[in-house]
Every structure is written in structure tokens, then in C-alpha cells.
Amino acid sequence: MSRGRICCLVLLTLGVLAVVVALVVILTRPTCAPQHYLHGAVAADTETCSAIGRDILKSGGTAVDAAIAGLICTSVMNPQSSGLGGGVTFTIYNASTGTVEVINARETAPRVFPHNLVSGCAAPYLIGPRWIAVPGELRGYEEAHKRHGRLPWKALFEPTIKLLSKPLVISPVLDKMIHHPYFSDLGKRLCPLICDGGRFLKRGETFRWPVLQRTLTAIAESGAAAFYEGQIGKALVEDIRKAGSSISLEDLKEYKADVSPALNITLNNHTTVFSPGPPMGGAVLMFILKILEDYKLHEASLANPRERVETYHLIAEALKFGNMLKPLMSDPAFSEAQVTVRTMLSDKITKLARSRIDDKGDHPLNHYNLFESIYTSRYKSKG
Amino acid sequence: TSHISVLAADGSAVSATSTINYPFGSFVYSNQTGIILNNELADFCIANRSIKAGEKPPSAMAPSILISKTGDMLVIGGAGGAWITSATTMAIINKLWFGYDLEHAISAPIMHAEGDKILFETHFSEEIRSGLLRRGHKEKEATFAMNVVQGISKEGKCISAYSDKRKMGKSAGY
Numbered sequence: 001m002s003r004g005r006i007c008c009l010v011l012l013t014l015g016v017l018a019v020v021v022a023l024v025v026i027l028t029r030p031t032c033a034p035q036h037y038l039h040g041a042v043a044a045d046t047e048t049c050s051a052i053g054r055d056i057l058k059s060g061g062t063a064v065d066a067a068i069a070g071l072i073c074t075s076v077m078n079p080q081s082s083g084l085g086g087g088v089t090f091t092i093y094n095a096s097t098g099t100v101e102v103i104n105a106r107e108t109a110p111r112v113f114p115h116n117l118v119s120g121c122a123a124p125y126l127i128g129p130r131w132i133a134v135p136g137e138l139r140g141y142e143e144a145h146k147r148h149g150r151l152p153w154k155a156l157f158e159p160t161i162k163l164l165s166k167p168l169v170i171s172p173v174l175d176k177m178i179h180h181p182y183f184s185d186l187g188k189r190l191c192p193l194i195c196d197g198g199r200f201l202k203r204g205e206t207f208r209w210p211v212l213q214r215t216l217t218a219i220a221e222s223g224a225a226a227f228y229e230g231q232i233g234k235a236l237v238e239d240i241r242k243a244g245s246s247i248s249l250e251d252l253k254e255y256k257a258d259v260s261p262a263l264n265i266t267l268n269n270h271t272t273v274f275s276p277g278p279p280m281g282g283a284v285l286m287f288i289l290k291i292l293e294d295y296k297l298h299e300a301s302l303a304n305p306r307e308r309v310e311t312y313h314l315i316a317e318a319l320k321f322g323n324m325l326k327p328l329m330s331d332p333a334f335s336e337a338q339v340t341v342r343t344m345l346s347d348k349i350t351k352l353a354r355s356r357i358d359d360k361g362d363h364p365l366n367h368y369n370l371f372e373s374i375y376t377s378r379y380k381s382k383g
Numbered sequence: 384t385s386h387i388s389v390l391a392a393d394g395s396a397v398s399a400t401s402t403i404n405y406p407f408g409s410f411v412y413s414n415q416t417g418i419i420l421n422n423e424l425a426d427f428c429i430a431n432r433s434i435k436a437g438e439k440p441p442s443a444m445a446p447s448i449l450i451s452k453t454g455d456m457l458v459i460g461g462a463g464g465a466w467i468t469s470a471t472t473m474a475i476i477n478k479l480w481f482g483y484d485l486e487h488a489i490s491a492p493i494m495h496a497e498g499d500k501i502l503f504e505t506h507f508s509e510e511i512r513s514g515l516l517r518r519g520h521k522e523k524e525a526t527f528a529m530n531v532v533q534g535i536s537k538e539g540k541c542i543s544a545y546s547d548k549r550k551m552g553k554s555a556g557y
Contacts, residue, residue: 095394131425280444362518
């Protein structure tokens with residue numbers, strides 16, 4: 001065989017190999033349905049804030065960086081829902097360590113509050129300065145960023161500060177809230193922000209929020225300390241004390257976020273659910289799922305009308321049992337809530353709940369009170 | 384309340400719920416800082432007992448992460464006061480056990496328990512509702528519910544993200 005023919009053969013073989021490799025790469029490349037992603041995603045309650053979170057991920061930020069940036073954005077896009085004056089709870093899965101932790105930055109009761117506060121619980125609207133708790137939001141961001149952040153703290157605030165440099169539009173959701181008959185009278189208190197004279201702004205109209213822009217800029221530059229120990233905290237306390245709240249600078253200075261491992265249960269020996277323990281609702285959610293786990297619900301459970309009603313009957317009953325446990329979810333630093341959670345997620349209690357589920361949905365309220373019956377039976381067993 | 388779910392390229396995930404309670408919390412606005420204050424002390428009303436300084440009030444918030452043995456993941460949580468538990472639980476049941484896709488799992492109308500009564504969200508299946516009432520379940524009319532769930536699921540290599548249409552949300556990914 002001539003040297004030329006060998007050369008051609010080698011080139012042809014290499015060509016065929018290249019085509020085969022290319023085909024293998026193309027055919028084995030993961031493909032997903034439209035609207036699905038391959039790298040990362042953010043689901044916030046506005047498109048703007050989801051996009052800010054996604055851009056943080058794309059620029060090398062961690063999941064925690066993206067969540068913080070998304071939440072800062074939410075405080076501007078949906079100010080009725082969350083903000084620096086509130087609290088936050090993070091459940092964080094670290095893929096490199098396989099651990100799941102909870103950062104609980106829920107608000108706390110201040111040192112001084114009205115002694116008869118709870119007697120006011122029957123009022124139709126629990127609003128006004130007496131109900132303000134010490135905000136934890138920023139200490140939560142700070143702790144989460146310290147433990148899991150990669151981008152500089154400031155970078156997480158910049159997209160929202162930029163957002164605030166332009167007029168903000170009253171969204172359909174915000175419009176629905178400020179014009180809801182429940183809140184329209186109360187809303188007047190927010191007139192410095194969302195009114196034109198004495199009139200509420202309407203959907204599509206715009207407003208500016210320069211004071212918040214200044215606050216966010218100061219926090220971006222100086223950290224959460226600007227809020228809890230600095231000028232912002234002082235100004236905030238001055239304003240809310242003027243309104244009638246008893247929250248002090250000491251309350252702000254003392255605020256700390258809690259870090260703990262997430263509560264977890266494994267369902268059907270296959271899926272592990274991680275969620276925050278008390279005072280959050282994770283244990284109640286797990287309890288409901290644990291009751292239902294044994295019924296082996298699946299697609300065929302909804303196959304026909306009879307099956308559908310039976311399935312939703314089970315869910316309704318499990319929700320009722322779970323609902324009764326909510327008042328027990330108190331702060332473990334001040335209660336025995338951890339013991340309560342261990343008991344409620346035990347096989348014994350979920351089995352007791354299942355034993356009380358029959359065909360009927362008209363049981364009286366005490367039928368769903370599992371803990372009362374346990375304590376009663378303990379009492380009886382002690383004679 | 385507002386929930387955000389995040390899944391990063393390295394597989395790390397965050398499920399976070401933030402709140403000032405109610406719409407607009409306490410309705411107290413700080414003119415000097417631009418901050419709207421919460422009314423979270425109202426959440427102590429559910430426990431009906433004395434409050435201590437420094438104590439955190441009970442909450443229905445349950446930002447959750449579900450991880451299967453095969454590595455599939457669901458990052459989920461919700462907003463909407465007491466409805467959070469029912470809304471998040473039912474979205475998980477729909478996704479995990481009924482095999483719904485994420486959008487359907489979250490957007491399907493839910494039911495909620497209050498005491499021994501059941502509240503049905505608008506557009507909840509009439510067939511199931513009447514079936515439950517025939518079994519003796521007592522119904523209570525839902526007056527003001529704003530249950531909103533945000534979730535991200537990863538099955539194999541594909542990531543699906545959904546922000547609840549109840550609050551006109553939209554997710555983003557890459």
C-alpha cells in the first residue's frame with residue numbers, strides 16, 4: 001500500500017472517529033423540557049427578584065448569596081410581605097458537606113412590652129406599635145453570608161439599590177393589598193410612602209423610596225451593625241418609640257440569630273425532608289407527611305371519584321391533627337418544645353393518629369387532640 | 384410573608400422564608416429609615432400563654448428541602464400565615480406521591496384545616512369537596528387567604544422552578 005493511501009485511510013478513520021465522538025457527545029448531552037434549566041434556578045415571588053437571584057448565581061455567588069439578594073429585592077417589590085423590619089428563616093443545604101442547617105432570625109419579644117398584650121388577641125386587627133417585635137432579618141442575612149457567602153456583602157445589595165434609583169410601579173398584587181377593604185383604612189398610616197396627597201396610589205402609578213435607598217446603601221457599606229448598633233438603629237428606635245413602641249437600642253444590640261441542624265424525617269425509606277424545628281412549623285409539616293406516609297398514596301390514589309374522595313379525606317384528617325399541634329411549637333430556648341417534637345414525630349403518635357382516622361369526617365375537635373389523650377393516659381397509668 | 388427557593392450549580396440549595404406578618408406588618412412606617420415594621424408579637428396569640436423577653440414567637444413558616452436517595456431534590460416553602468402548612472404540605476404530596484409536575488403541584492387548589500373545619504380554596508374540585516362534606520366534614524368559608532408557594536425541583540440533571548401564579552410570581556434560571 002502506498003504511503004498516500006495509508007495517509008488517506010488514517011485521515012478517514014480519524015474523521016469517522018471525530019463524527020462518532022461528536023454524535024455521542026450530542027446524543028448523551030442532558031436535555032430538559034422547555035422552561036427547565038441545567039445549572040441553577042431561583043423562585044422568588046416576583047420575576048424581578050428571581051432574575052436578580054439568578055444573576056448572582058451566574059456571577060459566581062452561592063445559593064445563600066442569591067437568596068439574600070432575592071430577599072432584599074423582595075422587600076422593595078413586595079413591601080407588604082417582607083423587609084428589614086421583619087424576620088427570616090433559612091434552611092441551607094451545603095452540597096460539599098452534605099449537611100443541612102437552619103438559621104433562625106425570627107423576631108423576638110423586646111425587654112419591655114405591654115403586660116396585657118395577649119389579652120388583646122381577640123381584636124380584629126393585631127396591628128400598631130404594641131405588636132412590634134425586635135427585627136431579626138439583617139442579622140439572619142449576616143449570619144448566612146458569614147457561613148455560606150462568597151460574593152462581597154455589598155454586591156448583594158447593589159441590584160436592589162439600583163432598582164430604587166428609578167420610580168417603583170404599584171404592581172397588581174400591591175394594588176390588591178392597599179385597596180383591600182380589610183386594610184384600606186389602616187393603609188393610611190403608610191401614606192408617607194404610597195399616597196399622592198391623601199389618595200392611595202393605584203395600579204400602574206409610581207412612587208419613589210429614597211429613604212430606603214439610603215438605608216440599604218448604608219447597610220451595604222457598613223454591614224448589619226449599621227442597623228443593630230449604628231445610626232439606622234437609632235433613627236428606627238426614635239421613630240417607632242414616637243409611634244408608641246417600647247423597643248430600645250439595647251433590644252437591637254442584643255439580637256442574635258440562632259444556628260442549628262435542620263429537623264429531618266425520612267419518608268418511605270427514600271426521601272429525607274429537612275425543615276426548621278420549633279418555633280417554626282417544620283415539625284407540623286413533617287407530622288402530617290408522616291401520618292400520610294403509611295397510606296402509600298400514589299397516582300392511582302386519584303384514579304376515580306371514590307378514590308379521590310377517600311384520598312382527600314385522609315389528607316383532611318391529617319391536616320386537622322397537624323393543626324392541633326401548632327400552639328405547641330414554642331421557642332425551645334424558653335420551653336420543652338424539643339421534647340414535644342420528639343414525641344409528635346415518634347411512630348407511636350403517628351400510629352395513634354392513624355388509628356383515629358376512620359370513614360367519618362365529623363369528629364369533634366378533641367378527637368384530634370393527640371397530646372391531651374397521651375397525657376391523660378399517662379396520668380391514669382400512674383393511678 | 385415571602386418565600387424564596389434557590390438551587391445553585393454545585394447542588395447547594397436554600398429555602399428561605401421572610402416575613403413582616405400580615406400585609407404591611409404593624410402598619411408602622413419609620414420615616415427616617417424607610418422601614419416598615421413587623422407585628423410578630425401577634426403570633427404569640429396562637430400559644431395563649433405568657434411571653435418572655437427575647438422569646439421568638441411560634442410560626443407556620445417551614446422552608447424545606449427534600450433530598451431523595453437518588454439525589455433528586457425539592458426546595459420548597461410557602462407564605463400565607465396559617466395556610467403555609469397546608470399549602471406547602473399539599474404541594475409536597477402532589478409532587479412526591481401524586482406525580483404532578485412542579486407547576487401543577489403548586490398551582491392546584493388546596494384545602495386547609497382550622498380546628499375541626501375544612502376551608503376550600505376557590506376552584507377546589509367540587510366533586511371532592513361535596514364528597515368530603517358527605518362524609519361529615521364541616522366547611523368554613525375562606526375569607527382572606529393568600530397562600531403562595533415557591534419551589535424548585537431537580538430530577539436527574541434537569542431543574543424546574545416555579546413561582547406561584549397566585550402572587551403573579553415568575554422564576555428564573557439558566
